[in-house]
Amino acid sequence: MYTYNTFKNSNVYKSVANVSFLTKAAAPHHPYHLVDPSPWPAFTSLCMLWLLVGLVLYFHKYSAGGTVLTMLLLGLIYATSVWWRDVYRESIDGCHTSKVKDGLYLGMVLFIVSEAVFFLGLLWAFLHLALMPTVQIGMAWPPVGIVPVDWTRLPTLNSVLLLASYFTANLAKHAVDSGKMSHCRNMLLLTILLGVLFSYEQYREYIGLPFTFSDSVYGSTFYLLTGFHGAHVIIGFLYLSVCLLTYKMAGPGRSTALDLSILYWHFVDLVWVLIFALLYVWNGSMPTPDVLSCKDSAQVLQTVLRQLRLDLYSHNPEFFEASM
Secondary structure, three states: OOHHHHHHOOOHHHHHHHHHHHHHHHHHOOOOOOOOOOOOOHHHHHHHHHHHHHHHHHOOOOOOHHHHHHHHHHHHHHHHHHHHHHHHHHOOOOOHHHHHHHHHHHHHHHHHHHHHHHHHHHHHHHHHHHOOOOOHHHOOOOOOOOOOOOOOOOOHHHHHHHHHHHHHHHHHHHOOOOOHHHEEEEEEHHHHHHHHHHHHHHHHHHHHHOOOOOHHHHHHHHHHHHHHHHHHHHHHHHHHHHHHOOOOOOOOOOOHHHHHHHHHHHHHHHHHHHHHHHHHHHOOOOOHHHHHHHHHHHHHHHHHHHHHHHHHHOOOHHHHHOOO
């Protein structure tokens, strides 16, 4: 007679038990996402490393510097694109639990903090040079021969553009939380357009500036601060462009990418407020050296020598007493 004990000892029962055990073992027992091995983080890091080498070659005008820089930039764009694609597929597969989303938010916050410290260092360098100018730049700020940028023109226009994009980005977030996806799309388009206009106006400002990157520490700090901020603006509206392409997949409670991109965009806005206030308004309101009012080279030389003589007398008056 075929009893239960006979079935329990049969191969069919053992096969079913093994399948059940494997299914339970393969089921996740935690809310975290154990990512599959991916080559894109290492490939992206190498592209960024060699991209700096390409920039150095290009700045020093090596023959193949432009070609190397272009190839590495294309490689970086490809690596980040496919990496982003994989993360997007993971979200569609349901791998992004609430715990994973918290980790993504924390990662973006830590990234923004690291970038904030970077800009803080550049602003610190600028303030140190402006408040305590050295003898190498004529003990004056702005240095002799440097004309500051008029903050009432293009810098003010750029401030208005970024201020408007701050509100349009918030409107896009409010629209997606309310389920108004068409309104979210329109606000994202407007935010991206404002970011593109900001980059274009900054390009117009660059081509009209009376000083270059090599014009003392004034030029280097100015271009480093505004240039890196401009790069962050470009990254920001590219990030928003990706959210625009995938906005149909978002919805109330399902907009992690959009939330992170808007958070990053607000960081870009805040950094510009500091740059505009210190680098343009405060720096532009400082008194300029008398040499800027000179009309010919002889008058410039006479003014510079007079300023050097006054500086030397203020530091070492015994030198003049001994020479008299």
